[in-house]
Amino acid sequence: MVSPEHIIAVGGGKGGIGKSVICTNLAVGLALSGKKVVLVDTDFGSSNLHALLGVKNPPLGFINFFQKNSNHSPSLLLETGIDNLQLICAAGDNPGSADINSETLGIVRDNIRNLDADYVFLDLSPGVSYAVVDFFNLADSGMIITTPELTSVMKTFSFIRAALFRRISILFRNQENLIRLVDHSDPTLADMETHSIDILKEKLSAIDPKQVLVVDMIIDSFRPCLIANRIRYEKDLKAGENLIELVKKYLGVEPVYLGYLIESDRVRDSVDEMTPFFIKEPDSTPANNLQNIIDAFSNAHG
Numbered sequence: 001m002v003s004p005e006h007i008i009a010v011g012g013g014k015g016g017i018g019k020s021v022i023c024t025n026l027a028v029g030l031a032l033s034g035k036k037v038v039l040v041d042t043d044f045g046s047s048n049l050h051a052l053l054g055v056k057n058p059p060l061g062f063i064n065f066f067q068k069n070s071n072h073s074p075s076l077l078l079e080t081g082i083d084n085l086q087l088i089c090a091a092g093d094n095p096g097s098a099d100i101n102s103e104t105l106g107i108v109r110d111n112i113r114n115l116d117a118d119y120v121f122l123d124l125s126p127g128v129s130y131a132v133v134d135f136f137n138l139a140d141s142g143m144i145i146t147t148p149e150l151t152s153v154m155k156t157f158s159f160i161r162a163a164l165f166r167r168i169s170i171l172f173r174n175q176e177n178l179i180r181l182v183d184h185s186d187p188t189l190a191d192m193e194t195h196s197i198d199i200l201k202e203k204l205s206a207i208d209p210k211q212v213l214v215v216d217m218i219i220d221s222f223r224p225c226l227i228a229n230r231i232r233y234e235k236d237l238k239a240g241e242n243l244i245e246l247v248k249k250y251l252g253v254e255p256v257y258l259g260y261l262i263e264s265d266r267v268r269d270s271v272d273e274m275t276p277f278f279i280k281e282p283d284s285t286p287a288n289n290l291q292n293i294i295d296a297f298s299n300a301h302g
């Protein structure tokens with residue numbers, strides 16, 4: 001069984017920002033350093049991790065769970081051809097493959113928790129659906145990718161808020177008057193005005209002041225890691241700093257900044273060649289950037 005601090009979910013609010021490329025190369029980097037790593041594709045509607053690793057036509061994946069609707073499935077682990085690195089594929093691109101019921105998602109999550117590995121990397125779909133956020137929250141503290149564009153930064157903020165509010169809403173699930181403050185999935189029931197932690201605490205103080213302490217504990221235990229991708233200029237790094245300030249100010253959460261990856265044709269080319277850049281060009285700037293991120297992660301997690 002893998003402990004939650006060794007489950008590393010890689011997510012972000014926006015599509016196409018480099019979640020899968022970074023997740024794959026981080027997993028490769030840790031595997032090359034001798035750790036036993038499993039890389040899991042949880043992007044059921046648009047899976048592509050296998051392609052990034054050069055695994056063509058994967059013979060099985062989570063789709064085998066969904067079809068049989070059974071948790072007595074054979075091992076889904078596939079070899080990747082890279083020492084210490086195994087892969088679990090998602091569900092393919094068949095229409096409807098992303099529409100998985102919560103019971104099946106629960107089976108998938110149990111399967112992930114029961115893996116035997118030093119580290120498990122989860123590559124997430126874009127967006128803030130509960131299926132995605134619940135995968136993110138499987139990890140003690142996931143990694144969030146952002147790019148410097150304003151739209152990406154805004155979506156990253158929303159992603160962190162969604163993950164935090166989801167953690168709180170799980171504790172409030174049996175208390176109708178509290179859950180409507182943090183579960184905004186149904187706007188007709190929710191209190192949509194509660195968009196920041198200060199507003200939430202103010203409203204909780206009026207309803208049930210003890211819950212303010214509970215919220216503080218959840219905030220303290222939530223330390224998402226941030227990675228800035230597609231950095232072209234020095235000034236691009238400011239976007240990550242601004243985001244961290246926003247997250248501290250409005251959510252009370254202190255993200256851990258792990259570093260950045262430059263914009264590089266070498267990253268793009270490695271995708272086309274189906275070989276992770278950490279293997280293909282280990283001395284390149286992107287590979288150095290990635291090693292810095294791995295070192296920062298290792299320092300932050302002892």
Ligand SMILES: Nc1ncnc2c1ncn2[C@@H]1O[C@H](COP(=O)(O)OP(=O)(O)OP(=O)(O)O)[C@@H](O)[C@H]1O
Binds near residue numbers: 018020043124229271
């Ligand atoms: N640092 C970079 N430099 C150059 N190109 C990059 C960089 N990072 C990502 N890309 C390009 O962006 C593309 C999309 O990356 P990736 O598939 O990892 O995004 P994603 O966030 O996982 O997308 P989705 O949300 O669709 O799953 C890659 O195929 C690659 O061409």
Ligand SMILES: [Mg+2]
Binds near residue numbers: 125
């Ligand atoms: Mg992806």
